Amino acid sequence: MLRSLNINPDKCTGCLQCEMACSFENEGVFNPAKSRIKIFTFHEEGRFVPYTCTQCDEAWCLHACPVEAIKMNRETGAMEVLDSVCVGCKVCTIACPFGTVNYNQTTGKVIKCDLCGGDPQCAAACPTEAITYVDADATGLEKMRAWASKTDNQAHAN
Amino acid sequence: MTYVIVGAGPAGVVAAETICKLDPDGQVVMVGDEPDPPYSRMAIPYLLINNIDEQGTYLRKDAEHFGKAIRHVHGFASSVDAEAKTLHLADGRKIDYEALLVATGSKPILPPVPGIDGERVTTCWTLEDARKITATLKPGASVVLIGAGFIGCIILEALVSSGANLAVVEMGDRMVPRMLNETSGELLKKWCQEKGVNVMTSAQVESIEHHPDKAVVKISGDRHVDAELVISAAGVRANADFLEGAAVELKNGAVAVDRHMCSSVPGIYAAGDAACGLDFSTGDYSVQAVQPTAVEHGRIAAANMVKHGSVLHQGCINMNVLDTIGLISVSYGQWQGVEGGDRTSLLDRDRFRYINLQFDEDTLIGANTLGVTQHIGILRGLIQGQFKLGKWKQRLMQNPMLIMEAYLAATQGA
Numbered sequence: 371m372l373r374s375l376n377i378n379p380d381k382c383t384g385c386l387q388c389e390m391a392c393s394f395e396n397e398g399v400f401n402p403a404k405s406r407i408k409i410f411t412f413h414e415e416g417r418f419v420p421y422t423c424t425q426c427d428e429a430w431c432l433h434a435c436p437v438e439a440i441k442m443n444r445e446t447g448a449m450e451v452l453d454s455v456c457v458g459c460k461v462c463t464i465a466c467p468f469g470t471v472n473y474n475q476t477t478g479k480v481i482k483c484d485l486c487g488g489d490p491q492c493a494a495a496c497p498t499e500a501i502t503y504v505d506a507d508a509t510g511l512e513k514m515r516a517w518a519s520k521t522d523n524q525a526h527a528n
Numbered sequence: 529m530t531y532v533i534v535g536a537g538p539a540g541v542v543a544a545e546t547i548c549k550l551d552p553d554g555q556v557v558m559v560g561d562e563p564d565p566p567y568s569r570m571a572i573p574y575l576l577i578n579n580i581d582e583q584g585t586y587l588r589k590d591a592e593h594f595g596k597a598i599r600h601v602h603g604f605a606s607s608v609d610a611e612a613k614t615l616h617l618a619d620g621r622k623i624d625y626e627a628l629l630v631a632t633g634s635k636p637i638l639p640p641v642p643g644i645d646g647e648r649v650t651t652c653w654t655l656e657d658a659r660k661i662t663a664t665l666k667p668g669a670s671v672v673l674i675g676a677g678f679i680g681c682i683i684l685e686a687l688v689s690s691g692a693n694l695a696v697v698e699m700g701d702r703m704v705p706r707m708l709n710e711t712s713g714e715l716l717k718k719w720c721q722e723k724g725v726n727v728m729t730s731a732q733v734e735s736i737e738h739h740p741d742k743a744v745v746k747i748s749g750d751r752h753v754d755a756e757l758v759i760s761a762a763g764v765r766a767n768a769d770f771l772e773g774a775a776v777e778l779k780n781g782a783v784a785v786d787r788h789m790c791s792s793v794p795g796i797y798a799a800g801d802a803a804c805g806l807d808f809s810t811g812d813y814s815v816q817a818v819q820p821t822a823v824e825h826g827r828i829a830a831a832n833m834v835k836h837g838s839v840l841h842q843g844c845i846n847m848n849v850l851d852t853i854g855l856i857s858v859s860y861g862q863w864q865g866v867e868g869g870d871r872t873s874l875l876d877r878d879r880f881r882y883i884n885l886q887f888d889e890d891t892l893i894g895a896n897t898l899g900v901t902q903h904i905g906i907l908r909g910l911i912q913g914q915f916k917l918g919k920w921k922q923r924l925m926q927n928p929m930l931i932m933e934a935y936l937a938a939t940q941g942a
Contacts, residue, residue: 379940408903410933419936433827434820436538436568438589457574457584460849460901464858465820467913469906469932473856478579 372447374506375483375490377420381500384409384418391495395486404474406483407492407501420501422492423470423483425449431482434465447506448485456480529554531833532615532623534605535631535767536560538568539800539822539829541587543629546830548597554834556597557623559615561604564655565594570819572658573851576665576686582655605632608774610793627795627833630776630783631826632767634801634817639674639762643736648743649758652683664757667691672745672755674733676703680761681716681852687759688723688853695726695753697733697745699762707848707859711875712882712898719855719880726753766802766815779804782815787841789829797833799825808843808912809861809893816846845912849904855880856901861911862886862894869893872925885928890921906935913938 389405397404407422425448432440432449439455440462442448451471458478463471471482483490485503493503531547533540536558544558560566564582571585583589594600603617608628615623636651638644650660661683665671669692673680676698687694698705702713703720717727728747736758737744743755766782776791777784783791783798785805790797799805800822807814821844831839850857865871865886873884881899885892892910910917910931915938917924924934 408932410936412933412937419940421932421936430820433542433823436570436587436819437584438587455584455589457571457580458851459570459574460851460856461570461819463901463904464847464849464860464908466905467909469903469909469935471905472903473901475854475901 372506373488373503374425374447375422375485375493376502376504377422378500378502379417379419381498382409382418382420383498383500384411385497387495387497388420388492388501391491392483395491396481404481406470406472406481420492421470423449423466423468425483425485426468430465430467431462431471434461436461443484443487446485446488449482450484451480451482453477453479529834530624530626531556531629532625532627533558533629533631534615534770535629535633535800535802536562536566536600537631537633537800537822538587538819539633539802539826540629540631541566542823542826543631543799543830543833544598546827547834550831550834552597555599557599557601557625558594559601559603559605559617559623561602562654562656563602565591566600567655568819569653572652572655573682573686575655575658576661576683577689585655605770607770607772608776608796610774610776610796613795625795627797629829629833630768630771630791630796630798630802631800631822631829632770632802633822634764634766636760637763637765638760639733641733641735643738643743644760646736646738646743646758648738648755649736649760651760652679653764661686661757661759665690665692668693669756670742670754671695671757671759672697672733672743672753673759673761675761675763676700676717676727676729677706677761677763678704678848678850679764680759681850683759683761684720684725685851685853688725692757693726694724695745695755696720696728697731697747698727698729699732701730703727703729703852704850704857707850707863708857708896708898709863709884711873712857712884712896715875715877715880715882715898716852716855716857720853723853725853764801764817768802779813780815784813785829788832788837788839789825789841790832790836797829799829803829806841806843808845811843814846816844818846818848820844820847845908847908855899857896857898858900858904858907859896860894860907863896864894866893870921870925872928874928883928885924885931887917887921890917891915892917892924900929903932906931910935910938915939
């Protein structure tokens with residue numbers, strides 16, 4: 371069954387353990403700046419919002435890539451960057467309207483959430499269940515994606 | 529149904545693949561005039577710096593990809609007989625079509641100066657060009673680059689890292705005038721100068737004299753530079769000459785298309801750099817000549833070639849990302865702003881960081897940045913989502929770096 375990250379900002383305390391776990395899993399360092407998931411802080415509203423790629427159906431990043439360096443993992447549904455193929459042109463970073471593909475200056479490649487191959491470490495590290503990895507149908511993902519259809523030219527052509 | 533696609537770049541390849549999916553029984557012929565497998569010009573800068581080999585530029589890595597459902601024909605399209613629905617190739621071959629896609633991309637414009645056709649002058653457009661440049665570049669070689677536009681800038685790193693002595697001659701008053709405003713264009717110039725590049729703006733090449741051992745490039749203001757290699761990157765124009773005689777209406781030198789990507793001649797469609805298509809931001813028709821637009825055009829054109837009227841183009845947002853010797857610049861939509869709209873910017877000159885946001889009332893309509901890469905795509909989300917930013921507009925006016933927060937507030941009520 372396809373699963374996806376379910377994010378519930380109301381439960382987030384802003385502890386940043388997800389960022390640490392993500393950076394360690396993917397980059398081997400505890401450096402929130404290298405995390406694929408980000409916690410945004412709203413001081414005035416007293417609110418923390420975890421944010422990462424929803425592995426959207428439109429897959430803007432995948433379609434924008436000129437050299438087939440982003441592929442869908444059929445088991446997890448995640449769009450994965452193939453490091454050996456990525457040339458570092460950054461077109462996907464501007465094409466993704468969710469801002470969830472970033473350029474890594476150190477490696478000269480782009481990075482994005484790949485659901486850790488099916489065992490997302492952010493969810494494992496979250497102490498308050500603000501980030502959980504659950505059955506995709508239950509996540510309300512559709513709500514998060516809804517706006518995309520407004521400007522979508524791609525879905526119908528598939 | 530026989531579909532003929534002229535051009536084997538991203539627009540042509542994506543269109544061909546989309547047609548195969550939508551009409552598995554259709555015959556798809558893709559005509560390309562270069563001997564190589566379909567490749568991405570976007571990848572050439574990375575080939576020049578040796579990050580990848582030529583295969584790394586290929587659009588599709590499976591060597592068998594073309595030749596199955598898609599027939600890849602090598603040839604140069606010379607004319608179209610729209611009445612007979614026949615494409616003529618320069619070598620005399622004819623290909624009949626029921627639907628034709630013009631995905632011929634664009635080609636470099638050579639500035640009209642004496643000596644531009646000399647042997648030491650090359651464009652940087654094709655794999656063949658890249659081979660020529662690679663063969664000439666060596667430490668200490670002197671190179672003159674004509675044009676500091678997108679292509680000129682994106683290959684600067686390769687030229688600098690080869691150890692060449694580099695002079696750049698740009699007609700505009702700043703670098704990349706078509707995607708950067710005065711502040712960011714000037715800052716990019718300073719960045720390049722600090723990397724040892726001799727950048728001349730508001731300057732014109734007047735002539736190129738060819739001698740046995742070098743070329744002498746004469747530049748306005750009584751300047752001259754010796755060069756072993758001259759790279760001309762002075763802009764591009766659509767490949768639409770072969771349509772002369774087919775009564776296909778052109779706009780801005782490219783094929784004028786409607787929202788089905790169809791030209792003025794039924795059955796002839798266009799996509800990518802060769803198409804003058806709907807611009808999301810302006811509601812007008814323009815040639816964007818960028819990869820994401822080419823791909824989007826290709827998909828929409830394909831759908832309408834299979835079933836006319838099936839997909840209506842909503843307009844592409846103009847966007848660009850450029851890496852100039854490690855300094856990354858980005859532009860979106862109406863970065864120049866609109867009359868009556870508000871603008872805000874933040875500049876850190878010493879760290880080469882800049883962000884400029886443009887609003888129409890409380891909606892973001894354009895942006896450009898320098899040295900800002902984190903979550904940069906959210907600018908597209910904000911612009912294309914046309915969100916009313918409410919109180920977040922004021923917050924952005926005060927701190928334009930809060931783009932992610934503004935997006936989350938708009939979409940999740942954060």
